[in-house]
Amino acid sequence: MxxxxxxxxxxxxxxxxxxxxxxxxxxxxxxxxxxxxxxxxxxxxxxxxxxxxxxxxxxxxxxxxxxxxxxxxxxxxxxxxxxxxxxxxxxxxxxxxxxxxxxxRPFIPKEKELIPVETNSTVWKDIIDALKSGYKLSTVQGKYRFTKDQIKELINYEIA
Known part of the structure; x- marks a missing residue:
């Protein structure tokens, strides 16, 4: 609306x-x-x-x-x-x-727990596909926790 x-x-x-x-x-x-x-x-x-x-x-x-x-x-x-x-x-x-x-609001917001992702998982492949189709890395970082090496790899897919 x-x-x-x-x-x-x-x-x-x-x-x-x-x-x-x-x-x-x-x-x-x-x-x-x-x-x-x-x-x-x-x-x-x-x-x-x-x-x-x-x-x-x-x-x-x-x-x-x-x-x-x-x-x-x-x-x-x-x-x-x-x-x-x-x-x-x-x-x-x-x-x-x-x-x-x-x-x-009169309270400190709770930090959202991020989901760790294994590099060889289906979720990892879905994230790469999403980045290739136009999603931004910052969007998926709001839901998943990545290692520094994973982020370096994902940046390449976001740019491609």
Whole structure:
């Protein structure tokens, strides 16, 4: 299903960016200060949160900052770098109406266990076929655990 906001080109992460409305887990890369237009078009200085993953940055609000301070047990934003957060949608009262807003969940996301792959297995052959047909190595690395030698071999298939 298509969220109506996805029809417009927004520069920052919003609820329309959540795949099928599901939470996403991201790794904090850095923060920056930028002028961002607010809902009335007036520019205001905002803190922007960037991620290691290939997603749009997030405009940080006080609610999400307070959540991260509790998660990482520090108010110092530089100490949040490298931390993992889970972001989802929540209905909130803003500007006199109920709207969908991004909220950082109040817990550290669990790390997904990766499945080890034997080089001579059927799964290994399926992965190679997938890479040859256009899948990206980063996609399969999200599910499987590879040795350094396996990754070197798989890179050749991704490029081919």
């Amino acid at each position: 298509t969220h109506w906001k996805s029809l417009f080109n927004y520069d920052y992460l919003g609820v329309q960016c959540l795949p099928e409305g599901k939470d996403i887990v991201l790794t904090i890369k850095k923060t920056d200060r930028k002028e961002v237009p607010n809902s009335s078009g007036k520019k205001e200085e905002c803190t922007i949160l960037y991620f290691e993953e290939n997603v749009k940055p997030l405009v940080l609000n006080k609610t999400n900052c307070k959540t991260m301070e509790k998660l990482f047990k520090t108010p110092l934003i530089e100490q949040w770098y490298g931390g993992r957060i889970q972001i989802g949608s929540a209905r909130v009262n803003a500007f006199g109406e109920m709207v969908d807003a991004l909220r950082i």
